[in-house]
Amino acid sequence: MHTEQLLNWGIIGCGDVTEVKSGPAFNQVPNSKLYAVMRRNAEKAADYARRHDVPVWYSSAHELIHDPQVNAIYIATPPSSHEFYTIEALKAGKPVYVEKPMALSAESCQLMAKAAETYNVKLTVAHYRRAMPYFIKIKELITEIGDLRFVNIKFYQPPFSSIIASSEENWRVNPEISGGGLFHDLAPHHIDLLNWFFGEPTRVNGFSANQSQQSKADDIVSALLTYNTLPVTGIWCFDAPMKEDLCEIVGARGSIQFAFHGSKIVLTKDGEITHFPFIHSKHIQEPMIAEVVKYFTNEIATNPCPAKEGINTMAIIDQLTGNKF
Structure with a gap:
């Protein structure tokens, strides 16, 4: 991907967290556009697209991932589906920005990281506070x-x-x-x-x-x-x-x-x-999204938050919550 190319983002899971914190920010940074959104409830997906002036909406994540116009994926579903959607998107050759926590467990995170390595596609975790x-x-x-x-x-x-x-x-x-x-x-x-x-x-x-x-x-x-x-x-x-x-x-x-x-x-x-x-920033993820866009378009070489960091965080959480009082 070259720096002059536009990232046409697709959001999987355009729920409440994307209304202000992240969704609008994809239209606020250079070389980036929010092109498509997905939610299982078709009526709500259409409503989000209308209110945010998004050209395309889906009720199927599979259809969004395989839309040829979508060339970057933001996964904002609950953690239980992060692994599945991330691996499907990476397999399709689409770079992924995945919400935190990266997945349900460190083991699941490791499978996502392995997929990024196998398919040679970029993967960044949305620990966006690093960029604030x-x-x-x-x-x-x-x-x-x-x-x-x-x-x-x-x-x-x-x-x-x-x-x-x-x-x-x-x-x-x-x-x-x-x-x-x-x-x-x-x-x-x-x-x-x-x-x-x-x-x-x-x-x-x-x-x-x-x-x-x-x-x-x-x-x-x-x-x-x-x-x-x-x-x-x-x-x-x-x-x-x-x-x-x-x-x-x-x-x-x-x-x-x-x-x-x-x-x-x-x-x-x-x-x-x-x-x-x-x-x-009103859209609090905007500084991180700006860095992710630069990384996905090869303007910068450093991953703003690589999968390894998401794995490390989940490994600590697994250990802390695995021991009961």
Whole structure:
């Protein structure tokens, strides 16, 4: 694929998450157009296409994948179908941008990566926060607080108050569809960022439980990740009496505090406090999609988030949620 070529994107799964966060962004970046969308409900697929001025819609993923005008695929279905659709698209020679979590398990992710290698087609995971200026700034600031001492994560939500996009069915707490509970939907971002900041963990310890029994999914996860000599502790609780979203990175000269789903960074360095406010893009995946388009059209050689990173994140999640209290 050459840089002057236009990517005609097809979205498999044009649900609520694509309405603002990602879908419109495909028309906002150079060399990119949202050409086709698919949803099993034909009426809703047609409605999405009409409202977003998308030329073509389908109720069949197979038909969208094999549309000769579609030359790049964004998979935004629930995780249970990521492996199947990704492999079918890669086999058809279409590069794939797949939502996080990459799949239901690390084993499933590995099969997707193997397919990309077998068919020699590009595959990128939608850990889009890597491309957001907010998190790029945090990564830069880490170098200013001296030798790192520890990281602490607190992520709490009351039941049924998730910050994620709504959906008609609460599939996010159905392990057969999501892989687990809200931890599987939200924590992949958090864990991927930790890996992006600090590298691969050298040790992974943790436990999970279904304390409330309000669904089939675990609603609390505790973790201790070690990045060489840097310990990262975290509690994710989705049945708490309060909301909390705080990550604190502590170094010899100060600390960085931020929310994973926030817009302000607080740097304390040598006793001085500095605030860094951010205004995120309306279409929050737009910076990542811009990088993916450059990668898929060979404008850049580096994959913005290769399959290996998705595998690493899911392997950590598998380990944390595989141990029960």
